[in-house]
Amino acid sequence: MNWIRVALVGAVLVLSGCASKGDTSGWGYPPMAVPLQPSIQQEIQLSRLDQLLQRPDVDDVTRAKMYYERGLIKDSLGLRDLARVDFTQSLTLKPDQSDVFNILGVYYTQNTDFDGAYEALDSALELDPNNQFAERNLAIALYYGERYDQAYEIAQKHYNDAPRDPYRAIWLYWIGLEVDAKVATETFQKQYQQRTDEDFGWDLAGLILKETSEDEFLKKILTTTRNNVALAEKLTEGYFYLAKRYQYEGDYPNAIALYKLSMSNNVYEYVEHRYSFVELGNIYKALRDLQEQKIKEQQAQEAKEAPVAPQEKSTEKEMLKEEATAK
Template sequence: MKWFQTASLCVLLTLTGCASTSDKITQQWVYPPMAVPLQASVQQEVQIARLTQLLQRTDLKKEVRAKMLFERGNYYDSVGLRDLARLDFNQSLSLNPAQPDIFNLLGVYFTQIGEFDAAYEAFDSTLELDPSNSYAERNRSIALYYGERYDLANEEMLKHYKDDPSDPFRALWLYVIQSELTPEQAKKDLEQRYSARDEQWGWVLVAIMLGDITEEQAFKAILSGTRDNTLLAQRLTETYFYLAKRHHLAGDYANAISLYKLALSFNVYEYVEHRYSFLELGRIFEQLQAERIAQAKLKEIEQAQ
């Protein structure tokens, strides 16, 4: 989900009426459902070229140049050129520091690369300039989660959820964060929130997380209700990420790694599920590396004895 604008999509939630229990959830797909990976459009390339040409002019006012740099940075970001986007965003801020949306984006970038203190500062800057920015609130809570400040992350995400209990993504991330503190209670709370769901697409992802529908049912709903390749790529990016997160929380690293890689495969660069899949893969690698080192040290101690 791109948390810089509202994304509310409807789906066939009637499948939940014939849901099966979590112990029956199995993957029955010989090949995982896929979409054609998104590519840079002609429009995006033309806009980047046009803005680059205009920015060479020396008679631009500071406000206009700042706006153009922000626009080109957004185009760079949408095609996965994040370092170039960051350069443009920083230049834009140097000309006009009062841009909360840029600080929010930079906060997400810092979260991706594990620079959490810088991420917190960026989100704080967004909220100082725009106290009602709900995306910065959510993204800051997630940054606190990845920075392993679970109590504070849970406190902020709970407040964020209460501001709009109908948002399935708020419920999802509150569950993910709360699972680090009280796993059983987190699941009970999510089940209660799911029972009051509406027909937004994101509640299907909650159903998957809870095991209320099988993966096969979810994929059938996506494939039968989606004809546009871009929309399919977006929905599959979200689905694979939260499926990966479910396996990750259960300690099933093999499936989690495969699913995070699938979430990356569609090139939906603007979605946080794509952005944070890189971070999740890095966390799994570090965890497995630490376990191997601990096992090796234990083996050395046993041999020495």
């Protein structure tokens, strides 16, 4: 089966609901929010910044700030290429902006340009060693770049700086799985058991560890969330980390569909939305490599089983005739 076809099959499986798994059997369709749309406030802010940037009396520092703010709005609307242009313009006018290097590093990671990501995020941390977002994003970039030991070292430091933060524990777990899966799982379970608050991130941790069923997790979101924006944000996170769990277990069809569900809410500024693209690319590559390996094995087996024609021996008379002809 072609690897692209395999990916499409995965999407079809979950359109019948995440209920293909036992503990979500109550869902006919996966819970979804109305995808977020541009607000009138965002449109007004964009228009206002466009006008201000055309004024000749704006100094470079202020102009750099406006480019950064306009880039953030464009980023929140999913206009990432246009946002990147604004961020680059901002750095041209004011190069010492740690936050701008940080978000550019995330862009490079999303595009799997890991060398660019390392350089941008290193610059962010050089300018501001206390930039916690840049520190986390550097660990994630190293993780996706398969530099697991370095990623784990940074993720461990990042977690130690705020051990009550569930998201730091979650990413330390994913990275740790590539270093020592047993230790990572035991540590994550201990962190979960020692939680001291009701942060939604710990609900995600419980889902990842299967301490909470998918059905319970989704019901809690739907019964405790009061507006569509919050629902979209929580489902973006929930579907992403559930997809990673399925992916780690080798259940690619459900993982593919869940990553797509995570992106469907249009919560563009969330790292879970951004890195869904990276994860899907990794799955497609794994499926393609698996298919190519199966083809090679099949060809080798066919060659091994093919009948070999017996080699015909020339008689002495034929050999003499061939010699005479040659002369």
